[in-house]
Amino acid sequence: MVHGRVSRLSVHDVRFPTSLGGHGSDAMHTDPDYSAAYVVLETDAEDGLKGYGITFTLGRGTEVVVCAVNALAPHVLNRELGDIVGDFRGFYRQLTSDGQLRWIGPEKGVVHLATAAVLNAVWDLWAKQEGKPLWKLLVDMDPRTLVSCIDFRYITDVLTEEEACEILRQSQVGKKEREEQMLAHGYPAYTTSCAWLGYPDATLKQLCSEALKDGWTRFKVKVGADLQDDIRRCRLIRNMIGPEKTLMMDANQRWDVPEAVEWMTKLAEFKPLWIEEPTSPDDILGHAAISKALAPLGIGVATGEQCHNRVIFKQLLQAKALKFLQIDSCRLGSVNENLSVLLMAKKFEIPVCPHAGGVGLCELVQHLIIFDFISVSASLQDRMCEYVDHLHEHFKYPVLIREASYMPPKDPGYSTEMKEDSVKKHRYPDGEVWKKLLTAQGN
Ligand SMILES: C[C@H](O)[C@@H](O)CC(=O)C(=O)O
Numbered sequence: 001m002v003h004g005r006v007s008r009l010s011v012h013d014v015r016f017p018t019s020l021g022g023h024g025s026d027a028m029h030t031d032p033d034y035s036a037a038y039v040v041l042e043t044d045a046e047d048g049l050k051g052y053g054i055t056f057t058l059g060r061g062t063e064v065v066v067c068a069v070n071a072l073a074p075h076v077l078n079r080e081l082g083d084i085v086g087d088f089r090g091f092y093r094q095l096t097s098d099g100q101l102r103w104i105g106p107e108k109g110v111v112h113l114a115t116a117a118v119l120n121a122v123w124d125l126w127a128k129q130e131g132k133p134l135w136k137l138l139v140d141m142d143p144r145t146l147v148s149c150i151d152f153r154y155i156t157d158v159l160t161e162e163e164a165c166e167i168l169r170q171s172q173v174g175k176k177e178r179e180e181q182m183l184a185h186g187y188p189a190y191t192t193s194c195a196w197l198g199y200p201d202a203t204l205k206q207l208c209s210e211a212l213k214d215g216w217t218r219f220k221v222k223v224g225a226d227l228q229d230d231i232r233r234c235r236l237i238r239n240m241i242g243p244e245k246t247l248m249m250d251a252n253q254r255w256d257v258p259e260a261v262e263w264m265t266k267l268a269e270f271k272p273l274w275i276e277e278p279t280s281p282d283d284i285l286g287h288a289a290i291s292k293a294l295a296p297l298g299i300g301v302a303t304g305e306q307c308h309n310r311v312i313f314k315q316l317l318q319a320k321a322l323k324f325l326q327i328d329s330c331r332l333g334s335v336n337e338n339l340s341v342l343l344m345a346k347k348f349e350i351p352v353c354p355h356a357g358g359v360g361l362c363e364l365v366q367h368l369i370i371f372d373f374i375s376v377s378a379s380l381q382d383r384m385c386e387y388v389d390h391l392h393e394h395f396k397y398p399v400l401i402r403e404a405s406y407m408p409p410k411d412p413g414y415s416t417e418m419k420e421d422s423v424k425k426h427r428y429p430d431g432e433v434w435k436k437l438l439t440a441q442g443n
Pocket residue numbers: 023024025026029032058192250252305355356357358386
């Protein structure tokens with residue numbers, strides 16, 4: 001079924017000027033321009049299908065990721081797609097273990113973001129050739145084939161290939177019913193869009209009241225820059241949503257460990273379910289200390305959007321450092337590495353609540369979490385997927401939210417494809433949107 005030789009890889013620097021409206025802003029990223037290194041794979045097959053892959057960036061630096069994608073290109077070009085997906089573990093390892101490139105990783109930072117973009121394009125193309133949305137491609141795959149996509153190097157002390165297979169085999173029970181449930185009701189979501197840090201109170205109020213009208217019941221608010229501001233904003237949002245609805249807080253790595261505990265003790269009166277990224281994403285023991293200190297207040301720790309790779313997730317789980325695990329479709333090495341994290345989370349019985357605050361992240365990660373429910377976790381307990389209401393209009397197959405839930409995509413692929421016109425207009429620095437902006441700024 002899978003066919004064609006990869007004949008072309010192109011990569012674009014696509015940026016959206018979201019900083020102008022304060023969208024996406026938090027305590028550390030005050031002026032993000034939601035952006036992507038956008039990869040297009042073409043083959044010599046007659047079907048003309050292309051694979052599209054993104055990795056998410058915040059504006060400046062996208063050009064560096066573009067360079068890294070080009071550095072990986074020789075691994076992909078002239079390869080048969082059948083050979084790539086037929087030995088996906090081998091291909092993943094080839095990309096991540098390039099004897100020279102790995103020195104500027106390994107499996108972290110710019111080179112890993114580039115790996116994600118390339119592999120996301122491969123998965124998109126594979127799913128398109130199979131005529132299925134990515135979640136369904138994964139759901140229909142037999143456990144052996146699924147685990148053959150995962151590189152278990154560095155995680156066999158907590159999860160072996162056999163164990164992973166067993167988890168998937170056990171979750172076969174009730175799979176059909178869960179798929180039907182997803183198709184009928186979708187996967188529960190929460191919204192972050194009302195309370196970016198750069199939004200004035202009036203905007204927060206207006207967006208929050210609109211979200212309530214639209215049926216949202218779970219909200220995330222950005223915190224961490226100024227305690228008095230946080231108290232005011234959290235009070236405002238808690239008063240608006242009432243005591244029963246769920247509130248989460250996100251500090252985006254702003255604090256030291258003792259500061260995180262102190263600060264969150266002061267925000268505990270607003271009953272947050274979790275504090276997200278309270279400190280450095282690399283500080284596993286710091287997260288464990290914060291988790292322990294905040295547990296008596298009923299506040300869990302959530303993290304993952306800037307976790308480098310499966311090894312960090314492994315250690316966070318081993319150290320009991322998190323109560324909610326946040327995978328990211330564009331930071332880890334695509335579906336391959338995310339599969340390993342979903343399976344480890346299942347083993348440790350930690351709920352996965354994916355990160356989606358960025359351009360295209362909602363489009364991608366919905367596939368992973370729907371697959372997770374149907375084929376791995378088999379549970380919605382304490383689980384929800386993030387949603388942000390930005391930039392979906394630039395995608396050919398945008399997410400569909402119904403009653404605050406992600407409805408499973410039906411189109412073949414990984415929902416990664418952007419509209420041609422959007423790419424053209426937002427290409428940096430020569431797209432029409434940027435030419436205008438840069439001229440106005442006198443650049
Ligand atoms: C810079 C991004 O918008 C970030 O704030 C997203 C994030 O932390 C989230 O969605 O969670």
